[in-house]
Amino acid sequence: MQDAPTQILRTQHLPARIAAQFARQIQQGALKPGDRLPTENAMSRSFGVSRTVIREAIAQLRNEGMIETRQGVGAFVIDRPTRHIRLDDRADSDGHAFRDLFQLRVPLEIEAAGLAAAGHGPEHLRQMDAALARMRVTDDSAHDGILADLEFHRIIAAATGNDYFVQFLGAVSDRILQTIVRSRERIRLEEIVAIVEREHTAVRDAIAARDPVRARAAMRAHMAGSAERIALRVEFYL
Incomplete structure (x- = not known):
């Protein structure tokens, strides 16, 4: 008990x-x-x-x-590997913490997109489409779109076939969630929903086309847009 x-x-x-x-x-x-x-x-x-x-x-x-x-x-x-990652959750959600998050997240997400393009299955695409549909909502249930955004990235991590991507992205999921919430506070809901849908659709379509180079580029553009929406300047070297 x-x-x-x-x-x-x-x-x-x-x-x-x-x-x-x-x-x-x-x-x-x-x-x-x-x-x-x-x-x-x-x-x-x-x-x-x-x-x-x-x-x-x-x-x-x-x-x-x-x-x-x-x-x-x-x-x-559910059953899961014995080894898993859980970060100290006491970090403040300030600009410095968000910068540290993106420095880790950018290379992980870009590589995950490329691997997902090469190794995804039909179920991953179905799940991505379902998450995209939830992200488009702008009525009273729009908050579910935030969780759908997070779910979309988890699906990509799972589509790599490498559980380390799932574990690492899962470990920072709370911080990622905070950046999504922050961006929605700064931009009108209908506008942010349209932007996010466009960026995620580009990633989804590249993965569906099994084009790792295009998928990596689409995810890089999404990461740049995500940082910009919370007024964060991030240097990209990929």
Whole structure:
């Protein structure tokens, strides 16, 4: 029986802290492969946070490869390699931290796009298309587009066939999520959705065409645009 969740301080980055609690329970064996996490409503009440916060925490755990979500059923702990990566989540979300993030993320994402172009399967394309459809939403459920953006990059990492890409990108998924949220705060929703859809579609189409060079170039352009949207100047050497 896993420990009861504890209330989360409002000064903390809520999704990351909630994800960290469940990650510890999974790592320590309190939650085992096949176990179902509590419902969003139950977690929202237990932690004293909104369901939006819970969804972001679940998205982070999914991107770290610790759980899978089944439509209409719930979130379940899955088997994963014994070795995995979890970063210290105390880093501030300031310009310096974002710069450090992009210095790691840029080469990883560009190489992942190239490898995905060479090795993806039909299911990866189907999942990318589903994530793109969710990203296009501009109504009251538009927040789901943020999580879909994160999911799109996780799918590319999985399409490489190399679990290290999934693990490394999963380890920084919380920071990536913060940059997506920051960009949406700076730019009108309809405008940012159109820009992001265009950039992600270019990456998807290059991967679908099995063109690693074009896929790498499209991802590089997306990384440059992502940095620019949070007023970050990043030097590219790739």
